[in-house]
Amino acid sequence: MLNDSTILPPVTLEETIEEIKRSGDKLLLRVALKASENELLEKKEIVKVLLIEEPERLRLLFKLADAIRRKYTGETVLIKGVIEFSNYCKKNCLYCGIRAANRKVERYRMKPEEIVETAERMAGLGINTIILQSGEDPYYTADLMEDIIREVRRRARTPVSISIGNRTKEEYTRFKEAGASKCLLKHETINREIFEAMHPDDDYDERISILKHTVEIGYIAGSGNIVGLPGQTIEDIAEDIIFLRDVGVKMVGLGPFVPASGTPLENHPPGDPDLTLKIYALVRLSIPRVFMPATTALGTLNREKQFQGFFAGCNVIMCNFTPEEYRKRYNIYNNKIPVEFYDTARRLRDQGWKLNPLVLKALEEHERREKEREMVS
Numbered sequence: 190m191l192n193d194s195t196i197l198p199p200v201t202l203e204e205t206i207e208e209i210k211r212s213g214d215k216l217l218l219r220v221a222l223k224a225s226e227n228e229l230l231e232k233k234e235i236v237k238v239l240l241i242e243e244p245e246r247l248r249l250l251f252k253l254a255d256a257i258r259r260k261y262t263g264e265t266v267l268i269k270g271v272i273e274f275s276n277y278c279k280k281n282c283l284y285c286g287i288r289a290a291n292r293k294v295e296r297y298r299m300k301p302e303e304i305v306e307t308a309e310r311m312a313g314l315g316i317n318t319i320i321l322q323s324g325e326d327p328y329y330t331a332d333l334m335e336d337i338i339r340e341v342r343r344r345a346r347t348p349v350s351i352s353i354g355n356r357t358k359e360e361y362t363r364f365k366e367a368g369a370s371k372c373l374l375k376h377e378t379i380n381r382e383i384f385e386a387m388h389p390d391d392d393y394d395e396r397i398s399i400l401k402h403t404v405e406i407g408y409i410a411g412s413g414n415i416v417g418l419p420g421q422t423i424e425d426i427a428e429d430i431i432f433l434r435d436v437g438v439k440m441v442g443l444g445p446f447v448p449a450s451g452t453p454l455e456n457h458p459p460g461d462p463d464l465t466l467k468i469y470a471l472v473r474l475s476i477p478r479v480f481m482p483a484t485t486a487l488g489t490l491n492r493e494k495q496f497q498g499f500f501a502g503c504n505v506i507m508c509n510f511t512p513e514e515y516r517k518r519y520n521i522y523n524n525k526i527p528v529e530f531y532d533t534a535r536r537l538r539d540q541g542w543k544l545n546p547l548v549l550k551a552l553e554e555h556e557r558r559e560k561e562r563e564m565v566s
């Protein structure tokens with residue numbers, strides 16, 4: 190689909206629309222004109238775009254998403270860092286490797302001081318946001334989470350995002366007051382039937398209601414869906430995109446389903462990476478200023494496609510800073526890749542993306558140390 194030969198020098202949105210006009214592709218032209226005028230795409234248009242398979246049409250679609258991303262969010266790829274601080278979870282989502290019923294998981298919890306020290310190290314590398322992520326673990330009470338958020342903010346002085354699942358509206362309000370400015374609560378699928386089948390312990394309406402609350406109280410709120418759940422159709426995915434647009438989130442984290450051993454879905458086939466790239470493009474067309482990572486799940490299925498995500502509308506990547514001793518135990522799905530900071534920063538720089546100057550400085554310092562080590566050995 191996308192390959193190096195399709196990665197062209199950036200052009201403006203206007204030039205891209207002219208190229209689409211010349212191609213005679215009526216659907217893409219209509220979609221491009223709507224996106225450029227901030228008009229809402231209709232469900233049937235989204236479905237038709239999701240069904241595009243011809244390489245030349247896909248090239249134009251990604252070029253359009255890329256032009257919109259560059260127009261509204263610039264050339265910079267933001268590197269966020271995640272600390273997976275607990276793999277305990279009280280829930281049993283069918284697709285998840287750390288669900289409570291999976292007895293094979295060796296559980297861990299990081300101590301608050303360990304979390305804060307890890308966050309401090311990340312801040313020194315120019316990480317844009319520190320994401321505190323865990324299963325739904327009641328050990329971290331609202332009081333304890335508030336303390337951790339406050340201390341991370343005080344010592345790392347970097348925006349804090351939380352990704353800790355369903356908490357009450359009151360708790361989300363408290364975490365915001367404690368200093369968390371961003372939060373991610375994925376809706377996973379807007380198809381009620383599939384949601385209920387996948388989440389035996391969750392209430393669909395409650396999840397949506399909490400998500401709306403996080404938007405209303407002023408978080409830079411995020412949500413997202415899984416691509417390739419059992420029974421999911423292209424129409425469902427179009428509805429997911431429309432939901433993300435209409436609910437008012439500013440961050441979207443979506444990736445393909447990846448099977449996890451020891452779960453009811455361990456033999457279900459993974460989601461389609463190429464379809465995921467098309468969804469990235471459509472989310473960018475629908476929410477032009479969105480912060481959207483090229484996700485680890487996509488990289489786990491196909492590392493190259495994760496980086497192609499940056500040419501299909503993505504502008505964020507999440508590097509993993511979970512201490513080594515815990516990292517392998519946060520297996521929400523099989524063979525989860527370690528998105529390492531230096532490797533990621535190097536690839537992005539070499540692809541020509543702009544990075545935070547602090548990230549570049551840290552990378553140069555790392556490369557200097559690498560060279561010194563080579564000379565010694």
Ligand code: SF4
Nearest residue numbers: 278280282285288324
């Ligand atoms: S998806 Fe989240 S809430 Fe569900 S089992 Fe996994 S960690 Fe727990």
